[in-house]
Amino acid sequence: MQLRPLATAAAVLALAVPLTSCGFDYATERDYTPAGGANNRSGDVDILSAVVVSAAEGSGTFVASLSNNEVDAEQSFTGVSGDEGADVTAADFDPIPIAPGGLVNLADPAADIVLTGDFAAGDFLPLAVDFGNGERVLIEVPVVADDFGYWEGMDAS
Template sequence: MQLRHLATGAAVLALTASLSSCGFDYATERDYTPGSGANNREGTVDVLSAVVVSAEEGSGTFIASLSNNDASDEQSFTGVSGGQDATVTAADFDPVAIAPGGLVNLADPAADVVLQGDFTAGDFVPLVIDFGNGDRVSMDVPVVPDDFGYWAGMDASGSVATTDTDTEADAS
């Protein structure tokens, strides 16, 4: 009888040691959000699930969710441009206000942040995202096709009129 208790105790001890050996600061303890977009949580505003939705090579629409971590002050998304020597430019758009502690999804309602540059679906584009408080966030953002799944129909680059400067440059 004592032998059975001793064997059971030894088995429990062996299982306990192997199950409790995860330690600290392993992947099971870190944020992980599976998805096709890029995330950046370094600034006052978190940039979540950022993608460029592209229907054709060289143009697309920047889409992300912006979460304001400041519970007392409104923040604003003011610009996006190419980072690390990327030739990406954004068409003019109105700054997007983000309420204190709030979340804004640039896809709903559509903010139509249109980008042009040297990219196509499947690429990663280095972008710099600017906020009204002076924060700048750099991240590599995936370019996803406009004709697939959740992102289907979200590229507004064909519906945004070019500026007079773009039209003059195209005419010459």
């Protein structure tokens, strides 16, 4: 009679292990930041929620948050341009410092990184983002309209 509770416990234990584990390399183990923009975490500086806000075809403003993963060294955002043959250029701007372990939001206060080229709202732009340490990060960025939602009025072009 005492074998029945022991057999039940063994069966429960045998089924619990495979049914409660998720395994490896599943979506629950990956970074996911729900955002209207593009994210890239491959370099010393994370590019978060990057978009180009455009009020008119052919021009727009690059907006993103830049998070410095280096806790001992300041980084700087030095440039952005079109990648993979994209006809996109940025107006000149002074390098933007990013404190060690710090975050810079290019929308607040507005950095006004103006881009021109062959694009319109609804497009995705392949961009190269440059940093003062010589690092270049490639990212596909959506072009969003300037007339509604969070990005309303952010286009400085």
